Amino acid sequence: MKVVVIGAAGTVGKAVVEQLGQRHEIVTVGASSGQYQADIADIAQVRAVFEQIGRVDAVVVAAGSLHFAPLDGFTPEQFYVGLNSKLMGQVNVALVAREYLNDGGSITLTSGIVADEPIRNGASATMVNSAVEGFVRAAAIELPRGSRINAVSPTVLEESMGSYGPFFIGFEPVPARRAALAYARSVDGAQTGQVYRAWGASA
Amino acid sequence: MKVMVIGGTGAIGSAVVEQLRLRHEVIVVGARGGQHQADIEDISQVRALFGKVGRVDAVVVAAGALHVGPLAELAPEHFHVGLRGKLMGQVNVALVAREFLNDGGSITLTSGVDTEQPIRGAVAASTANAAVQGFVRAAAIELPHGLRINAVSPTVLRESVHLFGELFTGFEPIAASRAALSYARSVDGAETGRVYRAW
Numbered sequence: 001m002k003v004v005v006i007g008a009a010g011t012v013g014k015a016v017v018e019q020l021g022q023r024h025e026i027v028t029v030g031a032s033s034g035q036y037q038a039d040i041a042d043i044a045q046v047r048a049v050f051e052q053i054g055r056v057d058a059v060v061v062a063a064g065s066l067h068f069a070p071l072d073g074f075t076p077e078q079f080y081v082g083l084n085s086k087l088m089g090q091v092n093v094a095l096v097a098r099e100y101l102n103d104g105g106s107i108t109l110t111s112g113i114v115a116d117e118p119i120r121n122g123a124s125a126t127m128v129n130s131a132v133e134g135f136v137r138a139a140a141i142e143l144p145r146g147s148r149i150n151a152v153s154p155t156v157l158e159e160s161m162g163s164y165g166p167f168f169i170g171f172e173p174v175p176a177r178r179a180a181l182a183y184a185r186s187v188d189g190a191q192t193g194q195v196y197r198a199w200g201a202s203a
Numbered sequence: 204m205k206v207m208v209i210g211g212t213g214a215i216g217s218a219v220v221e222q223l224r225l226r227h228e229v230i231v232v233g234a235r236g237g238q239h240q241a242d243i244e245d246i247s248q249v250r251a252l253f254g255k256v257g258r259v260d261a262v263v264v265a266a267g268a269l270h271v272g273p274l275a276e277l278a279p280e281h282f283h284v285g286l287r288g289k290l291m292g293q294v295n296v297a298l299v300a301r302e303f304l305n306d307g308g309s310i311t312l313t314s315g316v317d318t319e320q321p322i323r324g325a326v327a328a329s330t331a332n333a334a335v336q337g338f339v340r341a342a343a344i345e346l347p348h349g350l351r352i353n354a355v356s357p358t359v360l361r362e363s364v365h366l367f368g369e370l371f372t373g374f375e376p377i378a379a380s381r382a383a384l385s386y387a388r389s390v391d392g393a394e395t396g397r398v399y400r401a402w
Contacts (some may be wrong), residue, residue: 139326
């Protein structure tokens with residue numbers, strides 16, 4: 001299969017490239033690295049990249065930023081950071097990928113454990129990740145030609161504990177290579193409308 | 204209790220007003236009708252509204268625009284209708300209400316059955332509704348002074364079947380008066396972070 005991985009230089013993305021690269025031809029896309037560059041918050045840039053890459057069998061997105069802060073003082077603009085980036089960035093990819101997927105192809109987006117397990121400072125993260133999962137559930141029933149769409153909800157990664165550890169006390173981190181297996185289930189599997197939870201113990 | 208119902212002139216809102224008025228003082232807010240007007244997409248209008256009304260014990264929102272249309276025809280701006288309207292409109296109310304609620308007060312927002320039961324033509328709606336439910340789950344753990352926040356997820360209303368019935372073939376419509384009971388559970392109850400499914 002020919003698989004586009006967007007966010008390929010990130011912690012999850014690198015592990016996904018390594019996992020999927022064992023069986024598939026990988027095209028890497030990043031904000032500023034990889035074979036192609038795009039800011040996915042801008043659908044025109046997403047279109048431009050797919051026009052260059054052409055038809056593919058699977059698209060994985062592990063990209064998008066979120067604002068973390070206490071609810072007390074959170075502003076609408078801060079909610080829009082995640083809505084424009086992690087939510088609409090991934091939706092933009094899905095809308096464009098729909099036209100470039102071969103029959104039976106798949107789209108795999110990324111949510112996060114806080115969609116189900118809220119943490120302090122995570123109001124936007126829970127909102128945005130829940131929206132990604134809602135989009136996936138709904139889009140799954142309307143995609144044509146056997147196209148599939150799923151989300152992976154990773155917990156905090158071992159590799160990210162330096163920056164995110166204090167937000168996730170008590171959560172068992174998983175190594176990125178284990179989270180990458182969930183993306184492989186989506187890409188190589190046959191399900192649609194699923195959320196694959198790559199969580200540690202006690203979640 | 205003093206309860207503000209935003210969207211209090213709509214199909215759900217007017218039933219909520221009727222239900223809550225049995226026990227509480229209700230202030231009705233609409234985009235055009237009601238005792239006060241506010242466009243909740245604009246947080247400064249929400250602030251002005253609460254500035255006039257003052258402290259309350261509960262706020263209910265049954266308002267917010269959504270786009271309905273097939274996935275094949277959706278562009279980002281269609282998603283933004285619901286993100287700006289139903290999602291951030293309600294979030295704006297929650298952010299401002301936090302400062303005007305008496306201790307132990309509650310915020311009740313509205314999602315919809317399509318959050319969990321997808322139907323054709325509702326991708327943008329399901330996205331916004333799922334975000335509303337996520338916001339409620341997360342905000343519940345950070346609200347101070349015993350403040351509570353819940354969502355009600357209504358199915359299609361009997362009163363709205365003539366408008367939306369085709370989307371919901373096979374779904375059993377319920378009377379708005381029954382959906383309003385879920386709002387009463389949220390306002391008069393003690394739970395937080397819940398989604399009450401009025402299905």
